[in-house]
Amino acid sequence: xNFYLPGNVWFxxxxxxxxxxxxxxxxxxELKIPSxxxxxxxxxxxxxxxPFQRFxxxxxxxxxxxxxxxxxxxxxxxxxxxxxxxxxxxxxxIDCSASMGALxxxxxxxxxxxxxxxxxxxxxxxxxxxxxxIVSFGRTARKRTGFTNDKRxxxxxxxxxxxxxxxSEIEDALRMVQALGQSAPFDEVLLTSDGNFPPRVSFELPxxxxxxxxxxxxxxxxxxxxxxxxxxxxxxxxxxxxxxxQKAQNTATLELIRDAEVIGREHLTLTSGQARQMLFQVPAKxxxxxxxxxxxxxxxxxxxxxxxxxxxxxxxxxxxxxxxSMVSCSRALQxxxxxxxxxxxxxxxxxxxxDLVVTDRVQDLSIEGKTCLYTGIVPPDLxxxxxxxxxxxxxxxxxxxxxxxxxxEWSDVAMLDQPRTAEGVSEIDLENxxxxxxxxxxxxxxxxxxxxxxxxxxxxxxxxxxxxLPYRVGFPVLMHNLVQIALHQxxxxxxRAAQTGVLPPLKLxxxxxxxxxxxxxxxxxKTDDRGVLAGLPATSVGEYVVSLAGAEQMRxxxxxxxxxxxxxxxxxxxxxxxxxxxxxxxxxxxxxxxxRYFALLAFCLLLLEWWFFHKPLRSWK
Amino acid sequence: MVQQSKPQVTSLLSNDVLGRLERLRINAxxxxxxxxxxxxxxxxxxxxxxxxxxxxxxxxxxxxFVDWNIFARLHxxxxxxxxxEEEIHVAVIIDTSSSMMFENKFELARQLGAAFGxxxxxxxxxxxxxxxxxxxxxxxxxxxxxxxxxxxxxxAFIENLQGGGSVQIExxxxxxxxxxxxxxxxxxxxxxxxSADLRRPFNLLFSAGLxxxxxxxxxxxxxxxxxxxxxxxxxxxxxxxxxxxSGAYLTSLYQxxxxxxxxxxxxxxxxxxxxxxxxxxxxxxxxxxxxxFRHRGWVK
Numbered sequence: 001x002n003f004y005l006p007g008n009v010w011f012x013x014x015x016x017x018x019x020x021x022x023x024x025x026x027x028x029x030e031l032k033i034p035s036x037x038x039x040x041x042x043x044x045x046x047x048x049x050x051p052f053q054r055f056x057x058x059x060x061x062x063x064x065x066x067x068x069x070x071x072x073x074x075x076x077x078x079x080x081x082x083x084x085x086x087x088x089x090x091x092x093x094i095d096c097s098a099s100m101g102a103l104x105x106x107x108x109x110x111x112x113x114x115x116x117x118x119x120x121x122x123x124x125x126x127x128x129x130x131x132x133x134i135v136s137f138g139r140t141a142r143k144r145t146g147f148t149n150d151k152r153x154x155x156x157x158x159x160x161x162x163x164x165x166x167x168s169e170i171e172d173a174l175r176m177v178q179a180l181g182q183s184a185p186f187d188e189v190l191l192t193s194d195g196n197f198p199p200r201v202s203f204e205l206p207x208x209x210x211x212x213x214x215x216x217x218x219x220x221x222x223x224x225x226x227x228x229x230x231x232x233x234x235x236x237x238x239x240x241x242x243x244x245x246q247k248a249q250n251t252a253t254l255e256l257i258r259d260a261e262v263i264g265r266e267h268l269t270l271t272s273g274q275a276r277q278m279l280f281q282v283p284a285k286x287x288x289x290x291x292x293x294x295x296x297x298x299x300x301x302x303x304x305x306x307x308x309x310x311x312x313x314x315x316x317x318x319x320x321x322x323x324x325s326m327v328s329c330s331r332a333l334q335x336x337x338x339x340x341x342x343x344x345x346x347x348x349x350x351x352x353x354x355d356l357v358v359t360d361r362v363q364d365l366s367i368e369g370k371t372c373l374y375t376g377i378v379p380p381d382l383x384x385x386x387x388x389x390x391x392x393x394x395x396x397x398x399x400x401x402x403x404x405x406x407x408x409e410w411s412d413v414a415m416l417d418q419p420r421t422a423e424g425v426s427e428i429d430l431e432n433x434x435x436x437x438x439x440x441x442x443x444x445x446x447x448x449x450x451x452x453x454x455x456x457x458x459x460x461x462x463x464x465x466x467x468x469l470p471y472r473v474g475f476p477v478l479m480h481n482l483v484q485i486a487l488h489q490x491x492x493x494x495x496r497a498a499q500t501g502v503l504p505p506l507k508l509x510x511x512x513x514x515x516x517x518x519x520x521x522x523x524x525x526k527t528d529d530r531g532v533l534a535g536l537p538a539t540s541v542g543e544y545v546v547s548l549a550g551a552e553q554m555r556x557x558x559x560x561x562x563x564x565x566x567x568x569x570x571x572x573x574x575x576x577x578x579x580x581x582x583x584x585x586x587x588x589x590x591x592x593x594x595x596r597y598f599a600l601l602a603f604c605l606l607l608l609e610w611w612f613f614h615k616p617l618r619s620w621k
Numbered sequence: 622m623v624q625q626s627k628p629q630v631t632s633l634l635s636n637d638v639l640g641r642l643e644r645l646r647i648n649a650x651x652x653x654x655x656x657x658x659x660x661x662x663x664x665x666x667x668x669x670x671x672x673x674x675x676x677x678x679x680x681x682x683x684x685x686f687v688d689w690n691i692f693a694r695l696h697x698x699x700x701x702x703x704x705x706e707e708e709i710h711v712a713v714i715i716d717t718s719s720s721m722m723f724e725n726k727f728e729l730a731r732q733l734g735a736a737f738g739x740x741x742x743x744x745x746x747x748x749x750x751x752x753x754x755x756x757x758x759x760x761x762x763x764x765x766x767x768x769x770x771x772x773x774x775x776x777a778f779i780e781n782l783q784g785g786g787s788v789q790i791e792x793x794x795x796x797x798x799x800x801x802x803x804x805x806x807x808x809x810x811x812x813x814x815x816s817a818d819l820r821r822p823f824n825l826l827f828s829a830g831l832x833x834x835x836x837x838x839x840x841x842x843x844x845x846x847x848x849x850x851x852x853x854x855x856x857x858x859x860x861x862x863x864x865x866x867s868g869a870y871l872t873s874l875y876q877x878x879x880x881x882x883x884x885x886x887x888x889x890x891x892x893x894x895x896x897x898x899x900x901x902x903x904x905x906x907x908x909x910x911x912x913x914f915r916h917r918g919w920v921k
Contacts, residue, residue, distance in 0.1 A: 028853040028864060034720035034843060035814035036856040036863050038882065042874045043863060059866050060851050 001594065004077030004127050011072045018068055022061045063609045067602050074598035079127060089147055089186040091133040091177045092119055095193030096161050097168030098138075098500075098565045102194070102217035102301040112163050114214045115192040122190070123154045125593045133180060137173035138164035138539065139501040147184045164539040165304040166500045167562040168197040170574070178206060195570030195583060205576045213570060213583040219248030221270050222305025222566035223294055226497040226559060228282070228312055230487070236312050236495070238280040240292050245568040248272045250298045256280050257291040270296075284315035289555050304541045305566045309557020310497040318486055321367060323359035326375065328470035332479040333358070339483065356486035360463055371456050371486035376417065376463030379450070381433055385425045386444055388461055391418040395446060398439040402449065404458060404481050408474035410439055415467035420444040435459075453530065454505070456489060458482070500541055500558045505534040508546070508553060517545045518558075631776035633735040634906075641911060642736055645920045646744045649709055649806045649832050650894065674702040710749065710765065710805030711741030712831065714797055715782060717754030719857040720814050722784045724840030725902040730810040731779050732906050733836055737808040738775040740920065742768060747803065750778055753793030755786030760796050765803070787858035789815045794822035804830030813837045813886055823889050833895030834919060835886060839879075841903050846875055 003009075033039070100112040123132060131147040134157050144157035170193075177189055188208045195213045221244035228236040242254065249271050256264035264280040282288060294306040317340040322330040324344045333341055342354075353368025360375045378386055395410045420443035427437055430445065438458075439447035448459040469475055487493035498504050508514060510531035516523045519542030527533045538544060538558035546554040560566070574581045627636055634642070678687060678698035688701045713734045721727040734750060741748035748771065750763035763778040790811050797807075807826055813819070813835070826833055848854070848871075854863045865871060883899050890897035896919060900909050914920045 028851045030853045030855050030862075031848065032855045032857055033846075034723045034726075034812060034840070034857050036854060036859070036861055037814045037816050038843075038875060038878050039854055039863050039865065040816070041878050042871060043865065045874060045878075046871065 001078050001080060004079060004129075004593075006076055008072060008075040008077075011075060012069075014068055014072070015065060018064060019061065022064065060609070063605060067605050067609070070598045070602035070605065074595040074602065077127065078594040078598065079125070080594065088129060089131045089133075089184060091135055091147075091180060091186060091189050092122065093141075093170075093173050093177065093189060093191045093193070094119060094134065094136045094158075094161055095168055095170075095191075095196075096136045096138050096164050097196065098163065098165045098304050098560050098562065099168065099194055099196040099217075099302065099568055100214075101163035101165070101304060102220060102568055104215065104301070105218050106299050108218070110163065111194045111214045111217055112161070116158050116161065118192060118212065118214070119158055120155065123151050123158070126151060126154075127593055131184075133184075134158060134161075135173055135176060135180075136161045137168070137170065137176075139166040139169050139172075141173035141176040143176060143180070147180075163304075164500075165541045165560055166539055167560070167565055168193070170197045171201050171203055174201065174203050174205070181207065194568070195572065196564055196568060197571065197574075198564075199571040199573065200575045203576055205579060205581070209574075209581045211574060211581050211583045213572075216570060217568055218299060218301040219250070219272075220245045220301045220305070220566060220568050221248065221250055221252060221294065221296055222300075222302060222560070223292055223308045224275070224305070224561060224563045224566050226292055226308040226310050226561060227494060228290075228310060228496075229494040230284070230315065230492060231281070234284055234315065235281045236284045236288075236315070238282050238290065238310065238312075240278045240280070240308075242268060242270060242276045242278070242294060243274075243563060243566055244270050244272050245301075245566070250296050250300070252294055252296040254278060255293045255295070256282075257293065258282065258288050282312060284312065287314045288312040289557070291557070301568070302566070305560045305562070307541060308497050308559035308561060309543060310495060311556055312495050313491050315492065318356060318483065318490060318492060319354045320356040320358070320483075320486070321354040321364075321369065323361050323364060325360055326358055326465075328465055328475070329358045329373070329375075329479065332470075332476050333483070335476070336480065336483055355490040355492070356483065358482075360465075370454060370489040371458075371482065373458045373460065373482055375460040376466075377459060378419075378461060379435070379448070379457075379459055382430070382435065382448075382459075385422050385429060385433075386419055386461065387422065389418045389420060390416065392416055393418040393420075393441040393443055393446065393462065396440045396442050398447070399437075402438050403485055404449070404478065405438055405447075406477075406481055408478045408481070409472065410474070413467060413469050413472060415446075415462045415469070417462035417466055418443055419446055419461035453532065454489065454507070456485060497559045497561055498538070498556060499561050500538050503536040503538045503544060503556060503558060505532050506536070506546060506554060506556070507531055508533055509548070512548055514553065515547045517547065518542060519544075630773075631735065631780065633732050633776060633779060634739070638736070638907065638910065639739065641907075642739045643743050645740050645910075645915075647709075647711060647737070647740050647746075647806055647834075648918055648921045672701065672703060675699045676702060708767075709746050710803035710831075711737060711744075711746045712797070712801060712805065712807040713737045713741075713748070713750045714793065714807060714809045714811070715750065715752045715779070716790060716793065716809075716811030717752050717782055717784045718786045718788055718790075719754075719784070720812055721754070721838070722857065724842060726812060726838045726840055727784045729838050729900070729902045729906070729909075730836075731782060733810050733838075733909065734808070735776060735779050736906075736910055737834075738779070739772060742766070742772050742775065746805065748775065749801075750775065751793075751797045751800070752782050753786075753788050753790075753796055754784065756788055758783065758786070760788075760793065762800060789817060789858075791815055791817040791819060791822050794819075794826065798822070798825050798829060801829060801831070805832070806834055807831040808834040808836065810836050810838065812839055812843070813882075819886070820889055823893050823895070827893035827895070833890050833893060833897075835890045835895060835897040837883065837886060837897070837899040839899060839901055841901055844879070844901060846872060848872070 094115055096112055101110050103110055126132060126149050131149050132154055133147045134144040134154060136142050136144055145153055188210060191209055191211045193213060221242060223240060224243045225241035228238045231237045252268045252270055254266045254268055255262050266278050268276055270276060290310040290312060292308045317338050320333060320339050320341045322333060322341055322343055330343060333339055355370050357367050357369030357372040362377055378388060393415055395413050398405055398410045419441055430437060435448045435450050437445040438449050446461055450457045464470055508527045508531050510527055510529050513524060513526045514533060516525060516536055518538060519540040525533055541558060541560050543555060543557050545552055572583050629636060630639055678700045682700050686701050687698050691699045715730050715734045721730060738748045738750060747765040747767050749765040753760040766774060790813055848865060851866050854865060887897040898917060
């Protein structure tokens with residue numbers, strides 16, 4: 001036991017006046033009795049029999065001295081030293097991701113409640129010079145309080161922390177804490193979590209991390225994946241994957257609901273370690289909003305992963321604009337199914353672009369397309385950096401991992417054009433402008449990729465018709481890859497359920513104020529010039545309805561769909577860049593303040609004294 | 622016509638009690654050899670008019686006691702034996718020290734002293750009263766008196782007794798023994814609260830031919846004390862103080878000691894052919910005299 005204010009030991013000198021006053025001022029009520037004969041014998045006997053009788057004679061003094069000692073001990077601010085050195089300032093990271101909402105059992109408490117209880121104990125034991133900062137984190141970190149020892153503020157902040165049905169990301173929280181350390185230095189950080197996050201964290205740990213893991217919760221099964229892919233028969237193939245935590249076995253019913261109508265039902269027997277994948281076929285004639293519900297027969301510790309949502313667009317052909325001069329490309333595209341090719345057909349209205357634009361004309365740069373392939377065109381913003389000359393060029397290297405160049409061989413491609421970079425221009429300058437070089441020539445880049453919002457543009461800096469590329473085996477593969485990219489960009493190839501955290505960007509009317517109603521709250525957001533509504537937080541699983549002036553415009557669902565959260569897996573050791581942190585085998589003990597116990601003892605002693613010594617004295621007369 | 626109530630003879634005893642006391646006598650069990658004859662019947666043969674027994678005549682016996690009627694019929698001399706009526710000395714010792722001035726102890730002592738005196742006087746015994754307590758005023762003594770006529774003198778003496786003082790009982794007994802003459806019974810009315818050993822004064826009383834009737838008078842608070850909290854007890858006689866902190870343990874220990882002291886007094890009285898009894902002022906006088914004393918065989 002240590003003392004925060006040991007200087008208060010000088011108050012022990014108060015014992016001197018206490019004793020003096022006791023003997024000077026003590027007025028025992030006198031009781032005249034016939035004779036002391038018997039009482040003397042009794043007292044002699046009690047003194048002989050009990051070594052404490054000497055004290056019992058002055059028991060009032062003894063109690064008063066004990067009372068004073070307890071008060072002085074309380075004033076000295078005693079505390080039990082924790083495992084580490086005395087902590088002055090400590091940030092507390094509380095994991096509030098979806099897995100922290102898992103219950104320990106039927107009618108049990110959640111992991112978050114256990115973590116909050118632990119932090120409450122820490123707050124209750126705060127010494128006057130100790131400060132705590134509470135940071136909660138799910139997918140992102142949120143500072144609940146600054147460094148303070150205001151217990152009410154801390155407890156209020158603690159009370160407000162609720163489970164966010166998102167996947168856990170510890171790195172963001174650590175970076176926030178690191179930033180906090182710039183203004184208020186500290187040596188230790190307390191992390192309270194169920195350990196359900198990636199074991200490897202790319203972070204340079206500048207402080208000591210005490211990782212306190214809450215007890216593991218019960219068994220759990222949930223939906224970990226939900227997506228749909230386009231089938232050739234006019235249907236969406238909807239895939240649902242159900243997985244469970246370790247040491248769990250259960251039976252369940254999985255329902256696929258389309259617009260409040262159950263269109264598919266599966267009865268499952270679930271075993272831990274085995275992922276059950278179910279396939280449903282949904283007609284693709286019109287858009288649909290699917291809900292998948294998993295109803296388990298036994299106990300399931302986490303409810304948020306038992307439901308998932310999927311929005312399916314209407315299936316249609318890929319609209320493709322091809323310049324009339326792009327003979328090789330148009331022929332390659334015409335051989336593919338599901339593509340609506342329009343040669344030199346410029347759309348009448350602005351904003352109704354194509355899914356795929358293939359052109360070699362500079363004036364076609366204004367045609368809107370979600371995926372564009374420009375050949376023999378140098379982007380306007382690169383014209384000072386890159387020029388195309390005659391003379392031929394050779395392919396030096398290409399990025400095989402790019403979706404466009406998958407399975408495409410470039411080594412034997414010959415071309416008449418020679419794209420070359422200006423003097424002193426490097427690849428980094430191109431990257432700074434948002435371009436990625438996919439194919440490198442001997443004088444400069446041959447193929448560039450640029451992503452602008454939802455649009456992907458590929459720039460073939462040489463004209464493919466003046467090269468041997470159309471005659472290579474890889475050309476139709478290249479075009480197929482391009483179509484696949486265009487299908488993905490147009491949302492026609494597959495549909496994936498949106499995960500909680502942040503909703504995907506929504507394409508709406510520009511400069512309009514929309515209200516987004518989620519399971520727990522309603523937000524009002526304004527779209528940008530392009531009509532994109534992005535960055536909408538979705539911390540709860542459920543449906544989010546986008547409305548304009550009260551009229552529903554769009555409905556989108558956010559689902560947990562996280563294997564790690566559903567597995568309720570935990571890591572015993574977090575690996576950072578240079579070191580590892582193991583979970584504490586027992587609760588990390590911080591300094592425990594003891595003054596309240598001494599005060600309570602003193603109060604009890606006071607009551608005892610009152611009870612024993614303040615009864616009315618009877619008369620002998 | 623209104624019947625006037627009979628005036629009280631004494632404030633100590635009611636007329637009713639006095640009337641009942643006339644029929645009671647102190648039942649002394651020891652043999653006394655007083656030269657004077659009283660109404661007290663000794664167990665041996667005597668010269669009273671009350672027949673006791675016959676025995677064979679032996680040479681030297683007083684022929685005046687030969688039963689001539691039996692001799693005429695049987696032709697053998699038989700001697701008539703009579704109860705001896707002897708006069709005993711009834712000494713009443715009353716403790717008037719300060720310790721007796723609590724809870725009507727002194728009042729009860731005076732009443733019991735008067736009762737013993739009345740029983741002695743009406744029994745034809747010599748009755749003396751000895752009171753001790755105050756050092757300044759010294760001990761007070763009513764010289765031996767006999768006969769019903771002495772009753773008023775007895776009452777006056779006891780009524781005029783003053784309480785207070787610090788004389789211990791053993792000092793009072795020694796003082797009494799110095800002035801005492803004659804055998805008989807001694808009624809000691811005191812609380813017997815002394816730290817001294819009372820065996821020696823009891824021995825001296827026994828040796829003086831006195832049968833002890835010890836009556837310990839303790840107040841209700843002495844029998845069952847209620848001391849609470851930190852208390853300073855003050856001795857009424859010595860003014861000495863004793864600080865106690867009450868508790869159930871202390872009270873129970875006190876009870877043990879009081880019971881042991883009572884047993885000690887009783888044992889030492891009985892060893893000397895005496896009697897001992899502990900009474901309390903909360904007991905009525907009638908109960909003590911006519912129930913307790915009779916059942917214990919103190920009076921008959």
